Amino acid sequence: MSTETETKTTLRLSGNPALSLRVEPNRLINTIHETAQFGAKFQWGSRSTDTGVCRLALSDEDKKVKDWFVKEVEELGCQVKIDDIGNIFALYPGQDNSAKPTGMGSHLDTQPTGGRYDGIYGVLSGLEVLRTLKENNYVPRFPIMLVNWMNEEGARFPMSIMASSVWAGLASKEDIYRMESVTDDKPVTVEHELLRIGYKGSIPSSYESIPLAAHFEIHIEQGPILENEEKKIGVVEGVQAYTWWKIHVKGKAQHTGTTPMNLRNDALLAASKMIVKANEISSKFGGLASVGIINSGPGVVNVIPDEVSFALDMRHVEDSKLEEMIQEFQNEFPKACKESGNKLKVEFEHLHTQKATHFDKTCIQCVEESALELYGSGNYRKITSGAGHDSCATNTRCPTSMIFIPSKDGVSHNPEEYSTPEQVDEGFKVLLSAVLKYDQLRTE
Amino acid sequence: MSTETETKTTLRLSGNPALSLRVEPNRLINTIHETAQFGAKFQWGSRSTDTGVCRLALSDEDKKVKDWFVKEVEELGCQVKIDDIGNIFALYPGQDNSAKPTGMGSHLDTQPTGGRYDGIYGVLSGLEVLRTLKENNYVPRFPIMLVNWMNEEGARFPMSIMASSVWAGLASKEDIYRMESVTDDKPVTVEHELLRIGYKGSIPSSYESIPLAAHFEIHIEQGPILENEEKKIGVVEGVQAYTWWKIHVKGKAQHTGTTPMNLRNDALLAASKMIVKANEISSKFGGLASVGIINSGPGVVNVIPDEVSFALDMRHVEDSKLEEMIQEFQNEFPKACKESGNKLKVEFEHLHTQKATHFDKTCIQCVEESALELYGSGNYRKITSGAGHDSCATNTRCPTSMIFIPSKDGVSHNPEEYSTPEQVDEGFKVLLSAVLKYDQLRTE
Numbered sequence: 070m071s072t073e074t075e076t077k078t079t080l081r082l083s084g085n086p087a088l089s090l091r092v093e094p095n096r097l098i099n100t101i102h103e104t105a106q107f108g109a110k111f112q113w114g115s116r117s118t119d120t121g122v123c124r125l126a127l128s129d130e131d132k133k134v135k136d137w138f139v140k141e142v143e144e145l146g147c148q149v150k151i152d153d154i155g156n157i158f159a160l161y162p163g164q165d166n167s168a169k170p171t172g173m174g175s176h177l178d179t180q181p182t183g184g185r186y187d188g189i190y191g192v193l194s195g196l197e198v199l200r201t202l203k204e205n206n207y208v209p210r211f212p213i214m215l216v217n218w219m220n221e222e223g224a225r226f227p228m229s230i231m232a233s234s235v236w237a238g239l240a241s242k243e244d245i246y247r248m249e250s251v252t253d254d255k256p257v258t259v260e261h262e263l264l265r266i267g268y269k270g271s272i273p274s275s276y277e278s279i280p281l282a283a284h285f286e287i288h289i290e291q292g293p294i295l296e297n298e299e300k301k302i303g304v305v306e307g308v309q310a311y312t313w314w315k316i317h318v319k320g321k322a323q324h325t326g327t328t329p330m331n332l333r334n335d336a337l338l339a340a341s342k343m344i345v346k347a348n349e350i351s352s353k354f355g356g357l358a359s360v361g362i363i364n365s366g367p368g369v370v371n372v373i374p375d376e377v378s379f380a381l382d383m384r385h386v387e388d389s390k391l392e393e394m395i396q397e398f399q400n401e402f403p404k405a406c407k408e409s410g411n412k413l414k415v416e417f418e419h420l421h422t423q424k425a426t427h428f429d430k431t432c433i434q435c436v437e438e439s440a441l442e443l444y445g446s447g448n449y450r451k452i453t454s455g456a457g458h459d460s461c462a463t464n465t466r467c468p469t470s471m472i473f474i475p476s477k478d479g480v481s482h483n484p485e486e487y488s489t490p491e492q493v494d495e496g497f498k499v500l501l502s503a504v505l506k507y508d509q510l511r512t513e
Numbered sequence: 514m515s516t517e518t519e520t521k522t523t524l525r526l527s528g529n530p531a532l533s534l535r536v537e538p539n540r541l542i543n544t545i546h547e548t549a550q551f552g553a554k555f556q557w558g559s560r561s562t563d564t565g566v567c568r569l570a571l572s573d574e575d576k577k578v579k580d581w582f583v584k585e586v587e588e589l590g591c592q593v594k595i596d597d598i599g600n601i602f603a604l605y606p607g608q609d610n611s612a613k614p615t616g617m618g619s620h621l622d623t624q625p626t627g628g629r630y631d632g633i634y635g636v637l638s639g640l641e642v643l644r645t646l647k648e649n650n651y652v653p654r655f656p657i658m659l660v661n662w663m664n665e666e667g668a669r670f671p672m673s674i675m676a677s678s679v680w681a682g683l684a685s686k687e688d689i690y691r692m693e694s695v696t697d698d699k700p701v702t703v704e705h706e707l708l709r710i711g712y713k714g715s716i717p718s719s720y721e722s723i724p725l726a727a728h729f730e731i732h733i734e735q736g737p738i739l740e741n742e743e744k745k746i747g748v749v750e751g752v753q754a755y756t757w758w759k760i761h762v763k764g765k766a767q768h769t770g771t772t773p774m775n776l777r778n779d780a781l782l783a784a785s786k787m788i789v790k791a792n793e794i795s796s797k798f799g800g801l802a803s804v805g806i807i808n809s810g811p812g813v814v815n816v817i818p819d820e821v822s823f824a825l826d827m828r829h830v831e832d833s834k835l836e837e838m839i840q841e842f843q844n845e846f847p848k849a850c851k852e853s854g855n856k857l858k859v860e861f862e863h864l865h866t867q868k869a870t871h872f873d874k875t876c877i878q879c880v881e882e883s884a885l886e887l888y889g890s891g892n893y894r895k896i897t898s899g900a901g902h903d904s905c906a907t908n909t910r911c912p913t914s915m916i917f918i919p920s921k922d923g924v925s926h927n928p929e930e931y932s933t934p935e936q937v938d939e940g941f942k943v944l945l946s947a948v949l950k951y952d953q954l955r956t957e
Contacts, residue, residue: 290771291768291771292767292768292770292771292772292773293767293771293772293773293776294771294773294776297776309770311770311815313814313815323736323737323923323924324735324736324899324900324923324925324926325801325802325803325805325826325828325899326736326753326755326801326826326828326898326899326900327734327735327736327737327738327898327899327900327923327925328736328737328801328899328923329736329737329738329801330792330795330796330801330802332737332738332741332923333803335792335803337788337803337804337805337807338788338789338792338803338804340785341784341785341786341788341789342785342789344781344782344785345782345785345786345789348774348779348782351774352774357769357770357772357773357774358769358774359769359777359779359781359782359815359816359817359818360781360782360818361769361781361812361813361814361815361816361817361818362809362812362813362814363781363807363809365806365807368805368806369805369806370757370805370806370824370826370864371755371757371803371805371826372803372805372926373803373805374803374804374805380814382769382770382814382815384769384770420814454770454771455768455769455770455771455772456768456770456771479767479768479771479772479776480767481768481771482768482816
């Protein structure tokens with residue numbers, strides 16, 4: 070990590086230049102609605118803006134929003150760079166253009182049944198920052214880079230946080246070029262689609278060829294915490310660690326009517342106890358857990374199930390605690406078997422573990438001070454992201470942090486994803502302020 | 514019920530005429546293996562007899578075994594009657610042929626992945642009884658009727674205990690004629706298949722046109738109790754009541770990573786608690802319960818399930834206790850919702866309830882005394898059938914009881930269904946003895 074030197078310079082944060090800038094109310098939400106035309110789908114309410122968005126990575130609709138984005142940032146005087154994995158970098162000049170730019174970014178692609186905010190809000194808030202600087206003739210000390218990261222969702226090409234991971238050197242570009250789409254009747258590769266829509270740039274995707282001094286990302290929470298606690302802003306300190314497992318329970322298929330309770334090996338009963346236990350473990354450790362998928366066979370009303378498998382997702386802010394949670398379920402699940410039948414067996418299949426992300430202290434401080442100055446101490450809270458974001462990738466290569474605004478009912482990956490125009494503007498101001506604070510305290 | 518008069522005559526059971534008859538060891542098991550050629554399938558072991566049987570009702574294979582059966586009983590001197598729903602009645606003469614015959618019966622059709630014993634053992638044991646009488650020149654006081662009931666399994670035409678129910682007046686023959694097969698690519702009706710294979714007889718199917726004085730059925734247990742307790746014989750006192758429900762749990766789909774444990778409405782967690790609770794209730798009441806089918810949506814690893822449905826099967830020997838079990842789960846399941854999330858809801862959909870069957874005391878006594886005299890008090894036990902049988906239908910029209918022999922590992926509806934040749938012969942002798950005892954004590 071190249072961020073240590075900069076991280077140490079967090080102590081003398083200066084004043085808040087953003088507070089003196091004139092901002093244009095509601096322009097950002099209007100821009101969000103404007104770009105939602107590229108893939109608008111799934112009308113859920115009576116207003117024209119009550120739709121979701123289906124804008125899969127590298128689709129025709131994604132090309133349209135990319136074209137629109139490039140045009141917008143060029144009109145603001147940005148220099149646009151496109152790397153060879155389809156990330157778009159818009160460089161807004163500062164006073165010292167020889168230094169690395171301060172980054173802002175997120176993604177414009179969506180889930181198949183996506184909303185108008187996830188990712189989109191981050192890119193368009195960044196655009197609103199640049200528009201605000203331009204209108205106020207505010208020239209930052211260092212350049213600012215707005216990034217649209219390609220395929221964060223991993224919906225069409227099945228790897229989330231795809232192109233920011235390539236930029237960060239965490240994923241093989243060649244492997245990804247060959248990856249095939251999973252949402253097309255006739256699968257196509259990432260490289261094919263990059264070429265088809267004209268977004269395979271010439272610059273090698275890398276934190277070395279297109280470096281960033283920092284990365285700020287604003288996003289909807291996608292959870293109910295801020296709304297539930299009536300907070301305007303979440304100061305995101307990091308992203309939880311998570312681990313995915315497939316649990317296989319094997320019992321014995323027997324007739325419900327002819328098999329006494331004490332002679333059974335009911336795989337679904339054992340699995341049910343495990344599901345209850347997984348929830349108890351997560352509460353005990355202050356983590357999260359759920360079972361999102363369960364399959365049970367043979368699937369006959371009067372036959373005791375002999376084969377049950379389920380997918381377990383467990384999360385914790387701390388890697389070490391997540392390790393303890395894994396240990397605990399591996400100890401407890403065999404006990405659930407033992408007490409349910411003497412022939413029951415459980416097998417653990419590890420699918421994936423993602424370590425916790427801890428964002429940069431200076432970046433977090435810029436966000437927190439901005440929230441404090443704008444809205445007061447009662448209106449924000451520190452929070453850990455439950456979901457992954459492009460900032461998890463950038464955080465491995467430059468100081469990074471995130472800002473959350475409330476999501477109505479915690480809903481996301483759904484057409485009804487919603488934040489109010491006020492919440493949208495409130496978050497944007499924190500981004501503007503945090504980026505300018507960071508610009509001021511940078512020593513490079 | 515027309516059986517009360519006869520039921521009262523149970524007190525003076527006479528000696529055991531069967532004990533003086535010469536029986537032919539292993540002929541019955543050889544006959545079982547011989548007829549398994551009609552539909553043998555699913556080799557599971559190395560011996561030629563290590564297969565299951567696929568002999569769906571009114572299929573070509575079923576016609577073949579019916580033809581074979583008719584020929585066998587005619588060679589023994591039986592008069593064969595076929596009713597208009599495909600039941601085959603083989604009348605073996607007694608001394609007084611004006612009286613109703615004493616019945617023995619079961620079924621020769623199987624599940625799609627059936628074994629060599631379920632049902633088949635009952636019909637062929639009856640055949641072995643007739644062969645034994647013939648060889649010993651034993652003429653019973655009253656005629657004996659061996660019945661092959663059509664479509665007990667309900668696998669091809671989806672109603673179990675079909676044709677014995679028509680005979681008993683419990684089901685509409687016209688509805689059943691129109692019922693379509695569910696295992697054929699192109700569905701055909703029951704009547705079509707009866708006509709096609711030549712087994713739509715001319716006699717109206719009815720307990721009035723072809724009456725029985727009693728009905729004895731020997732069957733494999735299809736459960737593990739006898740094997741587990743090392744008993745040779747189960748003296749079946751009745752068939753449990755059962756009730757089938759579909760339970761619908763509705764919660765809220767949210768992101769596992771972004772939704773705190775205390776703000777969730779996890780339908781699968783609530784359902785898991787219900788499944789555990791259903792098992793507790795059944796143990797508390799001395800009944801049985803299982804959940805054989807579960808479906809959960811939306812089925813994404815990191816999304817909390819919002820829609821779970823599962824099929825609940827609950828059983829008890831006593832109807833009143835089953836009622837209490839139903840009350841209890843209807844009280845307890847909403848509690849499982851309440852403790853798992855404030856928006857969770859559960860709905861109960863009743864599918865079917867079958868009241869308990871209590872077999873005739875005289876018939877039971879004939880079976881029990883036979884088991885006692887043949888094998889001693891430690892080698893049999895009274896038992897309640899967990900599964901339904903043709904005897905549930907006959908019991909509504911004539912004194913009925915059943916005999917069980919052990920099933921290896923409690924396995925049934927499976928090619929590996931197995932009972933040893935010794936167990937097969939031991940059970941047959943109880944049937945022979947019980948039928949002759951009943952013949953002796955009948956007053957009609």
